[in-house]
Amino acid sequence: MLTTNPFDDDKLKEECAVFGIWGTKDAAAHTALGLHAQQHRGQEACGIVCNNGDEFNAHRALGQVGDVFGDHRVMERLEGKAAIGHTRYSTTGEPNLRNVQPVYADFAFGGLALAHNGNLTNAISLRNELVQTGSIFQSTTDTEVLIHLIATSKGKVRDRLITALRLIEGAYSVVLLTRKKLIGVRDPRGVRPLVLGKLGDAYMFASETVALDIIGAEFIREVEPGEMITVDENGLTSEFPLDKTDSRFCIFEYVYFSRPDSIIEGRSVYDARKHIGKELAMEFPVEADVVIPIPDSGVPSALGYAEESGIPFELGIIRNHYIGRTFIEPTDEIRHLGVKLKHNANRGHIEGKRVVLVDDSIVRGTTSRKIVEMVRDAGAKEVHMRISSPPTSHSCFYGVDTPERKSLLASSNTIEQMRELIGADSLAFVTMDGMYRAMGEDSRNNEAPQYCDACFSGDYPIALVDKENKGTGQQLTNLREQRR
Numbered sequence: 001m002l003t004t005n006p007f008d009d010d011k012l013k014e015e016c017a018v019f020g021i022w023g024t025k026d027a028a029a030h031t032a033l034g035l036h037a038q039q040h041r042g043q044e045a046c047g048i049v050c051n052n053g054d055e056f057n058a059h060r061a062l063g064q065v066g067d068v069f070g071d072h073r074v075m076e077r078l079e080g081k082a083a084i085g086h087t088r089y090s091t092t093g094e095p096n097l098r099n100v101q102p103v104y105a106d107f108a109f110g111g112l113a114l115a116h117n118g119n120l121t122n123a124i125s126l127r128n129e130l131v132q133t134g135s136i137f138q139s140t141t142d143t144e145v146l147i148h149l150i151a152t153s154k155g156k157v158r159d160r161l162i163t164a165l166r167l168i169e170g171a172y173s174v175v176l177l178t179r180k181k182l183i184g185v186r187d188p189r190g191v192r193p194l195v196l197g198k199l200g201d202a203y204m205f206a207s208e209t210v211a212l213d214i215i216g217a218e219f220i221r222e223v224e225p226g227e228m229i230t231v232d233e234n235g236l237t238s239e240f241p242l243d244k245t246d247s248r249f250c251i252f253e254y255v256y257f258s259r260p261d262s263i264i265e266g267r268s269v270y271d272a273r274k275h276i277g278k279e280l281a282m283e284f285p286v287e288a289d290v291v292i293p294i295p296d297s298g299v300p301s302a303l304g305y306a307e308e309s310g311i312p313f314e315l316g317i318i319r320n321h322y323i324g325r326t327f328i329e330p331t332d333e334i335r336h337l338g339v340k341l342k343h344n345a346n347r348g349h350i351e352g353k354r355v356v357l358v359d360d361s362i363v364r365g366t367t368s369r370k371i372v373e374m375v376r377d378a379g380a381k382e383v384h385m386r387i388s389s390p391p392t393s394h395s396c397f398y399g400v401d402t403p404e405r406k407s408l409l410a411s412s413n414t415i416e417q418m419r420e421l422i423g424a425d426s427l428a429f430v431t432m433d434g435m436y437r438a439m440g441e442d443s444r445n446n447e448a449p450q451y452c453d454a455c456f457s458g459d460y461p462i463a464l465v466d467k468e469n470k471g472t473g474q475q476l477t478n479l480r481e482q483r484r
């Protein structure tokens, strides 16, 4: 059974970071650093494939970047002037080495490695048809579908890639490496991020600008939605091989997923979060003595809330940094335990006070419930929960891990019911308009929303082909006919 089906309960969904560099010695070491800076996008596994002008070498393993690539014996094998890398995070299902990217394949024209951040929404349909026509899959990732589409297309690498891109649907930021070139490409909606940087004569792609910072590279620009940039011995070439459409960058990257010190679309993620916190304070003020963030994700928006409301900000909850994200734990019981391991009340700043707790989102409600209880146990007089995003009521099918819809607290509860469930005295979420205002947009009503906000609105800008199809049908055949 294909466990990547995002519509299965037993799903294996991915959040990821990519990195690719061309034209520097120690390309793999640069890639390892680039991945390290993007570790927050995926902690389960990582991999690097590099090329030394002749042969490819790869290392992939379960674990975090520092552990996997901190071993000099591994790095010594990865020599060459070009490399791509990937970090990956999945929630349920077996952590499986065969799913670790970059994927690599030998073609008639030579080797090709590919790494992907995002989620293809017609991967199951395409895969079923590819299997019927003789393709043999080694992994359960949607990324391998792309490799097979390249394999079954004709022409040079560039042409094959374009043919493949025309057949896939979904959110993707992809880096691809052959002996002769490095390619970075972003889906036409630009849902997931991808930036271009430069260090000396070397060019690189990364999911976030923090990966450029760590190696001292200069940020050149974002790869635009639908853009394909090729780097080779002649320098850079940019083209837009796919049909143009309105871009819809993922607003959840600003809310939670990206690092606060990253810059996206010229805007600091930290500032965006702070602005949302200010909007939240304007929309849902409350009489209180202290504003406390749920660390780390709630910190910038809590600062904004405190600044706007004039209520003092304190680190009333301290986070233990030596454990992973609680989300990684598969069962509710472990998740409960995980939250306790992760946070502790800083009693002196809570006792006898009316507390405003700020977090970026409520998903299943586990974190909020535990923290509200913890803050009450520490002697808070009142606990007011403020969330710097609208209620997360819909699953993401574009590459941010969210549980299936029925596990989302906001999918089946009113705000008042949620307040009761988490045990707060009051609960409020920034409105959709407030969030868009904070992003510098007048309102989201402008006929076309500027972001993908499907997790809050249920408005999915890219067709959920597999969901509608249940993974069957003549997808590939029809698409090949239409898009020939």
Ligand code: AMP
Pocket (backbone or CB within 6 Å): 256, 294, 297, 298, 325, 327, 359, 360, 361, 362, 363, 364, 365, 366, 367, 368, 400, 401, 402
């Ligand atoms: P929950 O405890 O299920 O309500 O999850 C909410 C917490 O998880 C918040 O503190 C968020 O910062 C964090 N969070 C939200 N979305 C994600 C995600 N996709 N992956 C990991 N953590 C998340």
